[in-house]
Amino acid sequence: xxxxxxxxxxxxxLVEALLRRGDAVVVLDNLSxxxxxxxxxxxxxxxxxxxxxxxxxxxxxxxxxxxxxAVFHLAAAxxxxxxxxxxLRSFTTNIRGSEIILAAAHKYRRRIMLTxxxxxxxxxxxxxxxxxxxxxxxxxxxxxxxxxxxxxxxxILAYVYHRERGLPTTVIRLFNTVGPRQSPAYxxxxxxLVRQAVAGEAMTVYGDGAQTRCxxxxxxxxxxxxxxxxxxxxxxxxxxxxxxxxxxILDLANRIAAKTEASSEVQLIAYQDAYPVGFEDMRRRVPDxxxxxxxxxxRVQRTLDDILNEAIAEARAEQAAAxxxx
Ligand code: UDP
Numbered sequence: 001x002x003x004x005x006x007x008x009x010x011x012x013x014l015v016e017a018l019l020r021r022g023d024a025v026v027v028l029d030n031l032s033x034x035x036x037x038x039x040x041x042x043x044x045x046x047x048x049x050x051x052x053x054x055x056x057x058x059x060x061x062x063x064x065x066x067x068x069x070a071v072f073h074l075a076a077a078x079x080x081x082x083x084x085x086x087x088l089r090s091f092t093t094n095i096r097g098s099e100i101i102l103a104a105a106h107k108y109r110r111r112i113m114l115t116x117x118x119x120x121x122x123x124x125x126x127x128x129x130x131x132x133x134x135x136x137x138x139x140x141x142x143x144x145x146x147x148x149x150x151x152x153x154x155x156i157l158a159y160v161y162h163r164e165r166g167l168p169t170t171v172i173r174l175f176n177t178v179g180p181r182q183s184p185a186y187x188x189x190x191x192x193l194v195r196q197a198v199a200g201e202a203m204t205v206y207g208d209g210a211q212t213r214c215x216x217x218x219x220x221x222x223x224x225x226x227x228x229x230x231x232x233x234x235x236x237x238x239x240x241x242x243x244x245x246x247x248x249i250l251d252l253a254n255r256i257a258a259k260t261e262a263s264s265e266v267q268l269i270a271y272q273d274a275y276p277v278g279f280e281d282m283r284r285r286v287p288d289x290x291x292x293x294x295x296x297x298x299r300v301q302r303t304l305d306d307i308l309n310e311a312i313a314e315a316r317a318e319q320a321a322a323x324x325x326x
Contacts, residue, residue, distance in 0.1 A: 001025050002068040004055050005075030007034030009182045017222045030054040038181050043322040055097035065104035069313040070111040073101045079186025084143040084279050091150045098154040102161050111168045111228050115157045118175040118285055119148045121194035128288035142179050170234045175242025179218030180314055190311055193253055197260040202267040205247045207275045209250030210285045216243035217302035227296035243300045257278055
């Protein structure tokens with residue numbers, strides 16, 4: 001199995017799951033946002049190999065796709081902060097990278113799963129969002145909508161390669177995936193707020209905090225991905241993967257404060273002070289996951305409570321390790 005972006009947060013969990021079930025895994029990652037330490041648990045596994053390189057390197061991609069049976073394409077510019085701060089790099093990496101991977105998969109007739117995003121729906125505030133919901137976007141000059149468009153181009157490439165060339169592709173759209181090893185560095189709210197609370201710092205809630213999200217544990221996401229990968233009926237289709245347990249960001253901060261017994265206060269920060277120009281938030285985002293559930297029997301197993309308990313334990317362990325000399 002080739003996993004692009006395998007040293008990232010989600011990729012590294014996928015790699016572990018594939019190795020556990022007996023697959024041999026090659027990771028291609030340029031370590032831009034991924035961390036080699038994410039792969040520490042698998043480095044000694046003889047069925048695992050790491051290749052430091054880019055999905056933009058056509059020769060490298062050609063060789064790796066050739067030697068593997070199937071591809072999970074996760075390499076991409078991630079995180080709202082990164083995409084609004086580096087729009088050009090994010091846009092070109094995401095489109096070119098997917099084009100190169102899909103072309104190689106087509107050349108060698110490999111099964112391929114592409115990871116897309118709930119950002120596809122833009123500011124469509126329908127609840128819940130079904131896979132065939134409209135995309136509602138603002139100006140292409142706004143970085144967030146440019147990112148959404150790049151991911152839509154990736155999806156379109158996957159569909160047309162399937163329809164016109166018979167390539168076995170499946171697209172999954174991830175909604176706010178969280179869990180161990182997710183870095184706070186790219187702006188994601190749970191790793192940030194949890195670390196702030198554990199450090200006794202103010203928790204930064206953007207806007208009025210009434211915007212809502214549904215957070216899904218990475219273990220559940222990987223379970224869904226593998227069920228879809230294994231199911232021939234998922235070929236040529238797109239699936240949402242996410243939780244339906246909706247929370248406002250303000251409630252999230254209050255829950256984290258209560259769980260950590262932190263003295264941290266919630267600090268409301270205006271969007272224009274939190275993000276560079278060119279940022280727009282969405283008020284609600286809830287996936288309809290009927291399609292994956294009906295096809296594969298997938299169900300979310302972990303609650304937001306489980307997710308927060310684990311994230312707090314991870315942040316505390318990190319803090320403890322940081323204060324021990326050496
Ligand atoms: N957010 C926040 N404080 C932070 C980071 C994010 O209030 O320190 C908000 C952000 O504006 C958004 C929500 O939390 O409304 C989820 O943000 P994240 O970047 O995790 O995911 P996405 O925006 O992609 O849903």
